[in-house]
Amino acid sequence: MLNYSTSEENYIKAIFHLQNGQNTVSTNALAEKLNTKPASVTDMMKKLKGKKLLHYEPYQGFRLSNEGKKVALDIIRRHRLWEYFLAEKLKFKWDEVHAVAEDLEHVSSKKLIDKLDEYLGYPKFDPHGDPIPDSLGKMENSQQISLADLAPNKLGEVCRVINQSEEMLELLKHKKINIGTKLEVKRKFSFDRSIEIKLRQQPPFSISEQLAKNIFVTL
Amino acid sequence: MLNYSTSEENYIKAIFHLQNGQNTVSTNALAEKLNTKPASVTDMMKKLKGKKLLHYEPYQGFRLSNEGKKVALDIIRRHRLWEYFLAEKLKFKWDEVHAVAEDLEHVSSKKLIDKLDEYLGYPKFDPHGDPIPDSLGKMENSQQISLADLAPNKLGEVCRVINQSEEMLELLKHKKINIGTKLEVKRKFSFDRSIEIKLRQQPPFSISEQLAKNIFVTL
């Protein structure tokens, strides 16, 4: 595995996360995710295409190649191992680990990461419940549960939508719920079994039990 | 304390080490230490002068300002804490820690470093015997003398190795000399200034003056 710059690694990781589910990622989506401008994204896409880390034709969006996915999994492995270390050993609170791990993840000594993994006892999930890839890039499928079964105050990431009728997709679109959307269950109302959920940077809102049953999340 | 780039930090640290003893550092010496060219050094010196981290007049050499020294001690603190962590917790061999710590030291979250320090139990010395500055920049000075200055028939315990080049560490490894090794000076030969020393349960053997000068012992 070659060495990549911090910037390249951030792009690779962001594409990996965005392409989860749908198979191509747009320039604007990536620019927003990375707090950069679309023109910068285009520049980097040309560069990463040259390194064969992704497939890209102008105006057609991009997706990681197999090699690109391997690199992404390696970065994610580093990130999540450091998050585990910070929370478990250094007693960081779970909402403080991410920012620090963003820096530590770019220290790419394979020996360091493998020894850290061993020291931590080969953990399978990081403090947010995300699975940690092993040194070959394999990771456990974190458990998928219906949003209707997620307990209050628990966080989940939408990974699957069972019913894919027009009507359902229309509703999901309106509520801005997509594959990959991270949400938190706030309350459950026994009167009509509706569930109040909260998405990032939005006020909480309610959804019906019927809808919740069709949405699956990973912890 | 402001944030500095990896490159700036490497320059600051190198100047700190070079100016030990004499009070100004030359362009060429710094270029050689950093494996770069004199022209690059001059560029950076202008920049660091602008940030008030050092004193510099063209052609006159440079030395760190008080602020520069504070920054240097902070970088050294990070480096040595990570070295301690790598050796103590991850079981790296003492000659493997330096290279990895070179990367980790540039992750500059104060909270990370202070928590790491606490987790490690506030160690006073790193695996090479070098003192670790505390969060205020203070560090212990143990009574150290060069093995070259140790009188015959005197006992000492290796506490520090100044030169940490690959070549030096290779030689130490071969001679089985480590931090903590107890030894006795048997004889000194004026012809080539070589020194005969004896380690526990081993026959005496000779080392060069050059090597002895780089090894420090406590009495």
Next chain:
DNA sequence: ATTATTTTTTAGATTTGCCTAAAATTTTAT
């Protein structure tokens, strides 16, 4: 005290990663 040598600085390029503004292309709406 000049000259020669070494050291240091300047001038001008290069690479990486980012930007703005304008052009090209695709998508959406009428």
Next chain:
DNA sequence: ATAAAATTTTAGGCAAATCTAAAAAATAAT
């Protein structure tokens, strides 16, 4: 189907950190 809007790319620039080659200054040698 064409116009309007949104998206994406190109063109040209900028800052950081590096380099080479040439000029300037300091040091050493005769």
